[in-house]
Amino acid sequence: MTVMTDHAPRARPAPTAIGGSTAEAGDxxxxxxxRVMFLVxxxxxxxxxxxxxxxxxxxxxAALVAIAVGAGASGALNMWWDADIDAVMTxxxxxxxxxxxxxxxxxxxxxxxxxxxxxxxxxxxxNWLAAGxxxxxxxxxxxxxxxxxxxxxPQNIVIGGAAGAFPPMVADAAVTxxxxxxxxxxxxIIFLWxxxxxxxxxxxxxxxxxxxxxxxxxxxxxxxxxxxxxWLYTLVFVPVTLLPIPLGFGGLAYAVxxxxxxxxxxxxxxxxxxxxxxxxxxxxxxxxxxxxxxxLFILFAVLLAEHGLGLYRAVPALVxxxxx
Amino acid sequence: xxxxxxxHDAHEATPEEREAEAFRKRRRGRSIALxxxxxxxxxxxxxxxxxxxxxxxLDRPL
Numbered sequence: 118m119t120v121m122t123d124h125a126p127r128a129r130p131a132p133t134a135i136g137g138s139t140a141e142a143g144d145x146x147x148x149x150x151x152r153v154m155f156l157v158x159x160x161x162x163x164x165x166x167x168x169x170x171x172x173x174x175x176x177x178x179a180a181l182v183a184i185a186v187g188a189g190a191s192g193a194l195n196m197w198w199d200a201d202i203d204a205v206m207t208x209x210x211x212x213x214x215x216x217x218x219x220x221x222x223x224x225x226x227x228x229x230x231x232x233x234x235x236x237x238x239x240x241x242x243x244n245w246l247a248a249g250x251x252x253x254x255x256x257x258x259x260x261x262x263x264x265x266x267x268x269x270x271p272q273n274i275v276i277g278g279a280a281g282a283f284p285p286m287v288a289d290a291a292v293t294x295x296x297x298x299x300x301x302x303x304x305x306i307i308f309l310w311x312x313x314x315x316x317x318x319x320x321x322x323x324x325x326x327x328x329x330x331x332x333x334x335x336x337x338x339x340x341x342x343x344x345x346x347x348w349l350y351t352l353v354f355v356p357v358t359l360l361p362i363p364l365g366f367g368g369l370a371y372a373v374x375x376x377x378x379x380x381x382x383x384x385x386x387x388x389x390x391x392x393x394x395x396x397x398x399x400x401x402x403x404x405x406x407x408x409x410x411x412x413l414f415i416l417f418a419v420l421l422a423e424h425g426l427g428l429y430r431a432v433p434a435l436v437x438x439x440x441x
Numbered sequence: 442x443x444x445x446x447x448x449h450d451a452h453e454a455t456p457e458e459r460e461a462e463a464f465r466k467r468r469r470g471r472s473i474a475l476x477x478x479x480x481x482x483x484x485x486x487x488x489x490x491x492x493x494x495x496x497x498x499l500d501r502p503l
Binding site for chain 2: 138139140141142145173175176178179182242
């Protein structure tokens, strides 16, 4: 007699039941976390344009594809490892593995194959520094974050955030063969953006994370401490978003828009810090979460427009001498 | 049991047959997606080869 111990809902028969995969092509695409992939491609592209390399566009495009696939591979490995907690969170229970559309083994094989393929491809089309960096990024997300940190410490997303912040540096390495200050600043922006972004979400979804046993800060240290940490990280994050201006790769548009969005970020975070009770508190956290996405997108889009579309106008008065 | 006048050729698919048909459909979708990805990869590697090695890539002593 077979005893079903799986608590996950099964939309389709298990893949082994009829001797092959029952997944649709779209299920494999979902394993790659397409929205995260888009963010990775976008930030990596900005990393490529701010360093103004002379690499051929086809090579740059191929490098970008490899970085995107590497990001997708780490997403698949993350879904393979986290299938048990994905099954109990409302936000993730429809993912391909907990929903029974893709077998865990398939996801693991898919993720490993794409990891190796993307690293080798980046090494062949660009260089082995970039390839090594991509391999480290995949390892950092799939092993350091997913396997070691996520279920062990409320600092999971602080340290794990590095994985999401590496792509501009990988792209820099791919097109220049080295690492520069510009993409180190982009790394710092994404790295410091991650805690306020995820903790704003965790304030609203703390029940989900608690059910899954993931020690997010609101569950471990309480919402008040989370608000304090969000505020402190924002106080560091906001000045860092303005660093491209004195370093000379953020021009006039970046100074204006970056300044305005910095003020908005401070204002929304202050509201989250001050309003702690009732519907209004949840709305403030929700609004901050939404704005953090917009904020990062705007900053990177302005840099892309300035360097990719030739809209860069220098602001010599704000640049540290010798940095332009 | 079939009723009088019913078309005996019209076969109503059993749940197993429907499942097998759905399985074939999904497998076909996966095969097509894989073919597209492979074709794109071939085109990309071809373009990168030409860019990195130039049009004289085949013009070399064996």
